[in-house]
Amino acid sequence: MIISSVKSSPSTETLSRTELQLGGVWRVVVLNDPVNLMSYVMMIFKKIFGFNETVARRHMLEVHEKGRSVVWSGLRENAEAYVFTLQQWHLTAVLESDETH
């Protein structure tokens, strides 16, 4: 996976860790699209984040009704990996800085 290739360089890893320490908290946000099925979106949430049925449905409905849902937050490197994976599944996912932290 793409994230692994970045980790393979020690200098990049060091830089990456430094950036993370300075980077604060990042949010993974899924945006609505009119194409993907609700059942498909729920399945992806369950697979990627390990959500149970109730949590997956809540996030799916939030995407559908409000246009976006924050599905995860934490270190930037992990957030990037989640965004990449969601994009592999053709969901519209973006990375946002959580400025409340």
Next chain:
Amino acid sequence: MKRIEVKLSLSIVAPLLDVIRLLADGLSQKLAAPQELGDVDEDFRDAWLAELITGQTADVKALLALFDEEFFTEGIVAFDEDNAEPIVRACAAVRLRLREVYLRGLGDDTLEGGDVELEDLAEDVRKAFMCYLFLATVQELIIQHLDSSIIES
């Protein structure tokens, strides 16, 4: 291994394959839906997009492989734990592309609701919309019968 076989109507599905194949060519070079990568480093961004396209290409290849000799002789396609995940993703990719290329004029509300009078559509849009519905049905079938194998894989 869990496996489901579905018998399709050859006369309905076969003409839709032309549309899928046509879009599949484009999906080897371009993402199904544009993605916003924000402030991701430029070199990293190129590798990121290239890997998404590589995965998308492989998924679409798995979808097209469904329509093999057995399909054209018996009308049967088979889903199992190996092909379910790439196929369900490929269906999403092709549906997104169908919207971009053929179905923009229908409007998002119509597309989400599916309330469309087929007779009112131009021939190419009608075929694209039927393809869009067909791929959604494939996704629903896979999710209904094989979602646990996808979630746990």
